[in-house]
Amino acid sequence: MISSKSQSDSVTDMTEYVLPQHANALGNVFGGQIMAWVDLCAAICAQRHSGRMAVTAFMDDVKFQQPVKVGEVVRLRARMTATFRTSMEIEVVVEGEDSRTLRRWPCVRARLVFVAIDEAGTPTPVVPMLLDTEEVKKSQAEGEARRRARLERAGS
Template sequence: MTEPSRGAAAPRPQSASVTQMTEYVLPQHTNALGGVFGGQIMAWIDLCAAICAQRHSGRMAVTAFVDDLAFEQPVRVGEVVRLEARVTATFRTSMEIEVVVQGEDATTGRRWPCVTARVTFVAIDAERRPTPIPALLLDTDEVKASQAAGETRRAERLSTRR
């Protein structure tokens, strides 16, 4: 597992950058079947993850890679899209952010899974060059396991990098 300290700022807890967004589905967000466009959900995922990445790194951050997305159940007009992003692993200048997206019927409180995304962000400096970020604080067994799993996924991503 990656050592937590690499010369950047002190390690930061996962909880410090957890980011939640709530969106109400309007007709302009939907396709002909009345469900949210996949591309709209992807845009919200990117925004939610970007805020999380900036909160963790204290830097501007750009999207470098998006893992496969599988949409499980639709969210329709008049329903709510809930997004929650957290840093699941950090590397030298990049970080893996997981975004869990749920649908919600605000009138009943019922929630259902929509999609889970993993996005890699790279922190950049004023010259737009990749710049080191604080490590994730490995303060619980869950976060340690998350970092280890993220390192395995990163190796797979980079093995296919062009």
């Protein structure tokens, strides 16, 4: 039985090519399409950490910084930022890339909360993230503060 898992065990990278069906009339990828990829990337990260199916419980506000256009590439990286009892906070960093020049630019930074569920769909405990570096300890502490604020806002 594993008692904790390191942050690096669940880091998840995805690369998507922007096609016309992903974009609006200006040729920019839809925000909703980016969020669908963000959700998917974070879900894989949550499942890698928990070894369970995991559902999206919450998404923080997101700001779209710069567009990505048809023919360009969307790069996503999800990493566990904190673990709680049955829930996990995951950050997804999204960049645009021109694959001909390798120029990259920031697109979105999103935080999501996933809940691990068992076969009956009931929230189930996850192993804690291994707090093996000062950076990971800080990430966990900051995640706990954000969690308190979220649950206060949700009135739970």
